[in-house]
Amino acid sequence: MLKVEGISRRYGDLTVVDKLSFTVNEGEFVALLGPSGCGKSTSLKMIAGLEMPDEGAIELDGRDITQLSPGERKLAMVFQSYALFPHLKVEENIIFGLQARKVSKDEQKRRLDSVVELVGLGDHLQKKPGQLSGGQCQRVALARAIVAQAKLCLMDEPLSNLDAKLRNEMRTEIRALQQRLGMSVIYVTHDQVEAMSMADRIVLMNDGKIEQIDVPKALYNNPQTIFTAQFIGSPPMNIIGSGKNRLGIRPEHIEISDKGMPANVVSCDYHGADTIVLADVGAAGEDQKLVKIRYPGHAMFEAQQRLLIRWDSGNEHRFPN
Amino acid sequence: MFSRFNLKAWLLLLPALSFLIAFTHWPTLKTIWRSFTWAKSDVAPSQFVGVENYQILVDDPIFWKVIENNFWYALGTVPTSIALAIIMALWVNSKIHCTSLLRLAFFTPTILPMITVANIWLFFYSPNIGLFNQLLGLVGIEGPNWLGDPDIALSSLMVMTVWKEAGFFMIFYLAALQTLSPDLFDAAKLEGASTWRIFRKITFPLLMPTTLFVLINAILNAFKLVDHLFILTKGGPNNESNLLLYYIYETAFSFLDSYYAATLTVVMLATLALIALVQIFVLDRRIHYR
Known part of the structure; x- marks a missing residue:
């Protein structure tokens, strides 16, 4: 469904992402995993259209989207900071994109109701983000991404601002939601536990390059490089x-x-x-x-x-x- | 209750408070008192005359003229300079080259004293040798007498004021813009919002606290800043460009009528206080503060 072909990103002499290629299938949960600074967030931004690749192409459903603006790609994204609009009510935050895309009022209402039930935000629709806890903000961000019914949902370390207990709960919840709705997801994380427990496939990156693309079990049992062997598993492989x-x-x-x-x-x-x-x-x-x-x-x-x-x-x- | 803690707090407040009282509150009270008194001459003792000064004021056509002028002056300069400030701030906040040079350029009018600005613009506005009329002369148009023509003297002052103020307000908007998370704009872009929609629904509402602050300052400045009148028009021709504060100055120090000047001052203080109260209480409720 999504095909990333040899995209690179350079800042001056520094190559942040080096000829990255991978695919995401329909309904698949793919984790982009790697240590901080390995270029995974930059890769996600290039897919979202927030950064332009210096070379390579991105295809969505057979259509070249490399040159399209972020809005034209019709993707959904959950940000690490949640990126909720602080002056808008929860409800207005969720349907912001629907209003921008001129979805009819009835349809907005219908989708809002169903997504609110999915993520359990019923009591908070009239509140502003500042009145919510971190976990609730996370749910609003999630709802905003789901309500768009985008072909592909991008998530940039969505759980890293939550405490450990909540992080575990949300992990299970996001995975359950993704499977129930059949969403295609690219999930950026530096936490191998998140990647291993949630993803169908993991793209392990190091220093702007791909180390290995595999299902979690194969990544653990069959690491192709020493980096992979030592990155996956805790404590690392001897x-x-x-x-x-x-x-x-x-x-x-x-x-x-x-x-x-x-x-x-x-x-x-x-x-x-x-x-x-x-x-x-x-x-x-x-x-x-x-x-x-x-x-x-x-x-x-x-x-x-x-x-x-x-x-x-x-x-x-x-x-x- | 006057506990030890309270005493200490008052002692700490004392230096600032004594200055505030000596130079702000006490003169204000004296002015209000003076507006109810009158004396034949400077040496004669003043006597209480009730609201007589205010009756004179109501019947004074020049007073109504300067109020009207000040109204148009505020209406002409405040929204324009705020709009320009936002546009300039958005521009120098974007990822273009030479932003620091642009910022400096926009900010330069602000660092100049009003007197200097007025002298520069006096050169622009002069009827024959002025820059504007020379430029107009090049294309064969005979320029107007910018400061001498009663119909356009006030407008000429407004243009200069906008030029001076917009850069100052831009700095506040620029500071506010830089506190906004870029993620918000990325998120809005991904949701398919157009540039105009992002400005209308995200940027502008989030800048509202700044706008309120700037609005209050801009309106106060419309009443307070009259330095340029000394250089450019002296309120003329025939009071067509006269403003309230300059009229107060004329009354007190040219016509040497400090009692009537006090009366005018009280009216001005009351007007400004009212404007500030309305802004703070009405607009405040509709603004999102983080």
């Missing part, structure tokens, strides 16, 4: 050895056993459900080689305590270069 012998093993796949590789405990970090053990696997006299081990339950090992660790060879990851 990389042991160097050159051709370099291999990756996830902390959750390492067992503390009675045989295997010797390791000296450096520190322990208790998380409740599990404990992250930091251990040194370097031979005596060599430099430290630190690995993290996810140990289920509570374990407080003494520093310098000697452990033996092992893992299934099936869980090892190898990287081509």
Whole structure:
């Protein structure tokens, strides 16, 4: 449905987005994931038409929209700051776009009623955004995006201004809404948990380029690059050895056993459900080689305590270069 | 209750308050009192005459003339300079080249003293050697006597005032525009709103607090700023460009009638207070403050 073909964006000598290409299918939830400054927000702005790509093309339903103004693209967008109009009532905020697009009054009313029910804003329609909590503002922004019935909805870190608990709730809610309405969504985030739990497919970006495009499970189980391996999963994958012998093993796949590789405990970090053990696997006299081990339950090992660790060879990851 | 805390607060307020009382409130009260008194000469003791001064005022054709002039002067300068200020602010706030130069250019009239401005414009407006009439002469038109013709003297003053004020108000609008989140405008653009619609529905309403502030100042200035009259017309010809404050000055210091000048001053103070009250109470309720 949406086809992004080799778009780039440069500011002077700095290439922020470098020949980005990916597609979004009808009804698909695609996450643009990457560390801050990787160019994911700029990419989204180019799709929205708020920035012009220096090269490449964007196609929506087979139509080239690269040169169209933001309004002509008829996309919906949820901003990180919510971008609610502070002087307008919630109701006026939601139907702002419908009024601008000259949708009939009856149709406006009908759509407003249905979307208000969907996101649960019934009691707040006459309030101004300043009187709402962060979560409620988020819902208004969401309602404004849904009511447009756009082909594609863009979301730019919509949950990053919410507290952790609310963020988890809204995550589930947005995903449920998206599936129920069959919306096509591009969702920009730097939070791998959001991407992994919500998206059908993830476009992982680093330094303006695509690292890997895959479904969440494949991104976790089959990372193609060391960056991907270390970006997805928490704590990040351990990389042991160097050159051709370099291999990756996830902390959750390492067992503390009675045989295997010797390791000296450096520190322990208790998380409740599990404990992250930091251990040194370097031979005596060599430099430290630190690995993290996810140990289920509570374990407080003494520093310098000697452990033996092992893992299934099936869980090892190898990287081509 | 006059607790220790209150005492301390009053002590802290005292320096500012004493200046305010000595130079604002006390003279105001004295002026009001004086407007009810009269004396034959400067040395004779003044005596209470009730509303006699006000009766003179009601019958004074020049008073009504300057009130009328001031009304047209305010109506001609305030909306125009505000509209120009908004347009200039939107322009220098956009992503064009040389915005700092433009900002400086627009702001220059403001940093000049009114007397200087009047002298510059005196050169523009002079009947024969003036810039405007020389330019008009080039295309074969004989320009009017900008300041001498009773029909256009006041309008000439208005043009100069707009030129002087618009840049000043632009600075307030520019500051206000820069506090607005660009996301709001991006969101509105994505929703398909036209430039005009964005201005009408988003930008202008969000600038309303600034507009109220500027409006009050502009109207007050329309009454307060008369420096240019000293240079350009001295209120003439035949009071056609005379304004209230200049008339007060003439009455007090040229005609040396400080009692009637006090009466005029009271009328002016009352008018300004009324305007400010109306603006603050009527417009305030319709403005969104963040």
